[in-house]
Amino acid sequence: MHLFIKNMVCNRCILVVQQELDKLEIPYSRIQLGDVEMETAPSEAKLDALGRQLHALGFEVLDDKKDALIEKIKTTIIRLIHGNDNEMLNTKLSVVLQEALDVDYHYLSTLFSSTxxxxxxxxxxxxxxxxxKELLHYDEMNLSEIADSMGYSSVQHLSQQFKKITGLTPSGYRQLKHNDRKPLDKV
Known part of the structure; x- marks a missing residue:
């Protein structure tokens, strides 16, 4: 049995969900972003208690299959972009999502856009x-290294896209030294 959880977007989120499962003595075999694989189906009372606890912590247990699929799309993208597998950034997104979710990309795209x-x-x-923004904030890489690590074809492409979204150039953003980054679940 799988339990899909909205807003579970980082390793700390996984830890929090794991702690709540342990508190309620709900056995699980695996936890990853947005998904808990259960060893056995817990009682309705335990599922309700877990849902209430997770809701109080800013998470949401998803009952609807379409909502769960949207969450899977988001967590796959977050893992792709914020993970360490830079090679995957050079693979066509449609291929990555279709293989990861075993669903036709056209359906995923239409569902995501409409929702x-x-x-x-x-x-x-x-x-x-x-x-x-995160990489600029840490100031450990130059723009060329950032562009390469993020799968951009050039620094110019990165700079154009960055300015279009933020209104600033990457260099200008770095010089401001402010942190207007958004939590991943708010993007």
Missing amino acids: EGLTIEKYVILQRIERV
Whole structure:
């Protein structure tokens, strides 16, 4: 049995969900972003208690299959962009999502756009820009290294996209030294 959880977008989120499952003595075999694989189906009372606890912590247990699929799309993209597998950034997004979710990309794209009000591609751009902001904030890489690590074809392409979204150039953003980054679940 799988339990899909909205807003579970980082390793700390996984830890919080794991703690709540342990408190309620709900056995699980695996937890990853947005998804808990249960060993056995817990009682309705335990599921309700878990839902209330997670809701109080800013998460939401998804009952609807379409909502769960949207969450899977988001967590796959977040893992892709904020993870360490830079090779995956050079793979066509449609291929990555279709293989990861075992669902036709056209269906995923249509569902995502109609539900979220933006395309998957726009969501990816927003996530990439948030990751670039993070890398600029840490000031450990130059723009060429950031562009390369994020799968941009050039620094110019990165700069144009960054300015279009933020209104600033990456260099200008770095010089401001302010932190207007968004939490991943708010992108």
